[in-house]
Amino acid sequence: MARHVDAERRQTPSPFWPHRLLDQGKGVSVLCWLLLLCLSNGSIEAQVAAGGIDGPVIELGDAIILPGEDHALVPVYITSDEDVLSWQMGLEYDELVLAFDGIEYTGTVSENLDPITITSPNFPPFFGLQVIYAGGLPLPAGSGVLAAYLKLSLIDGDLIPEGGSVATGVGGVSNEASPILITSIYGNNVIPVVIPGEIMLYNFPLYMIESRLGTALDTTLSLPIRVWTDAAATTFSMGLEYDEWILCEILIDGSDFDDATQGEWTLLEESTDSGIQLTLESTAGPLPSLSGAILGVLIIARPVSAPGSWNFQLTEGQSFIDQVPVENLIDASATWVNHFIRGDANLDAVIDISDAETIVAGCWQGIPFPCPDAADANDDGGLDISDVITVLQHLFSGSEPPPAPFPATGEDPTDDDLGCL
Incomplete structure (x- = not known):
């Protein structure tokens, strides 16, 4: 049976000291971050607000370790209505099966934000982390923003039965070194709801x-x-x-x-x-x-x-x-999904004269539109000669391009009676 380790019982001194951050060449930005916390009214403990189901959330997604592989990347999604200056948490996972080796930002929103990662303890396996956006750009507010990947490595593949699989959880907890916390750019500290994830480990075949x-x-x-x-x-x-x-x-x-x-x-x-x-x-x-x-x-x-x-x-x-x-x-x-390109009336992924012809055929010859929303080139909620004019002006007069979604596929940002698929 899988054994889960309570990370709160680990008495590890906090690694968060200013001189460690200054050594990483981010001194000015981090000192500003510290000053922001110090100038806020009262202690951090007194300012912390609890997140609700509709409030800030740190969600750990699911991941798999395929046969022959040795690690999983667990996505971390953050929901916040304010831009995020830092987030942190302790980690709980089965240390007989997995080891937390670090955090990766490639392919995430954080990739170009120059984040600083502080782990606890200072060497793997880690049981807590803090991420600080000290490069001048915070993690943007939003719902389910992909902030990072947690890299968890498989310790012993023999624990997975031949021909079978094992499910093991990974969650966020508060411990002495890494309490669960999100800090906004305004200095607001909130304890978010943490949603755990699951890793499936597979053996051959x-x-x-x-x-x-x-x-x-x-x-x-x-x-x-x-x-x-x-x-x-x-x-x-x-x-x-x-x-x-x-x-x-x-x-x-x-x-x-x-x-x-x-x-x-x-x-x-x-x-x-x-x-x-x-x-x-x-x-x-x-x-x-x-x-x-x-x-x-x-x-x-x-x-x-x-x-x-x-x-x-x-x-x-x-x-x-x-x-x-x-x-x-x-x-x-x-x-x-109902995603399309505005003005691409015939759904061939290119806006050209044939799209104007498709709109004419639909409006005056009764030929069904493959996607009425895409034929609404000017996004006025109707299909008429003005959509033909919008397409032709874009093609031959250098006028403004059609409204979103354009030039890539996307959903219709306008609430109207037109649909697509």
Whole structure:
């Protein structure tokens, strides 16, 4: 059984001392931060407000460690109605299974904000952290802002049963060195609600379908099917369940499996009551161990009832590798959202004369619009000659571009009666 360590019981001296920050070349900004705290009325303890369900939140997302990998990156999302100068918390996790090695900012909102990270203790494994935005730019206010990734490493892969998986939690707690706290640029200190995350650790073998998100421009979505094995294998079989109204086909050509077998394979597709049974066999002989290789791609046609999300489930008891049951199955979803490009009336991802023609055909010839919201080029909530003029002026007169969403896909910021998918 997993053992959770209470980080509050660790009596570690606080690492937060000004000289440590000055050594990092951020002295002026950090001293300003300290001065801001000192000039605030009363002590920090007296100024702290408790966050509610609608107030500041630190949320730890979920993550996975795939077979053969040794670490997970747990996303940290922060919700605050004020720009954030610093945030901190202690960490609680099963130290028999994981070790917290540090924090990463690549791919997050914090990446270009020059944050300073202070960990507790000074060397791994860590049990607390503080992040200070001392470079002049705070973490912006917002809901679910991706602030960082926590890197947690797997200590002993033998703890994961062969062919199985283990779930373990990671949460935020207050301890002496790192109380849970968010400090805004105005010096307001708030104890946020902390939502814990979960890490799934997988052993070989594993099947996984990758989820995909599409917009109004996407008539199909491609969902790769990946496999992890630790021994040579010839036959890969899986049961797949999905909504009966979904049009789905499997494409093997061009996949990793196709390349590895040099095109020497067979595919058997059998319909079932809830989906399909796929059996893919290498006629070129056994393939060596595979680490995330793509067996094939599911091509999903956009349903007429879009937008929405449709699930694709791998069936337990019907998924095998060389007759050995596969219990590690990661399902997927294909999701379409009402995102479009303003003025792209025919949804070909380019604004040109054909979009003006599409608007004319829809307004005066009764041809249905593929996305009325996209045809509303001037975003006035109606479809008429003014939208044609907006497109033509943008193309040939150098006038202002259409309103958002433009030039990239996005949702309609205007509340009107027009829809898309």
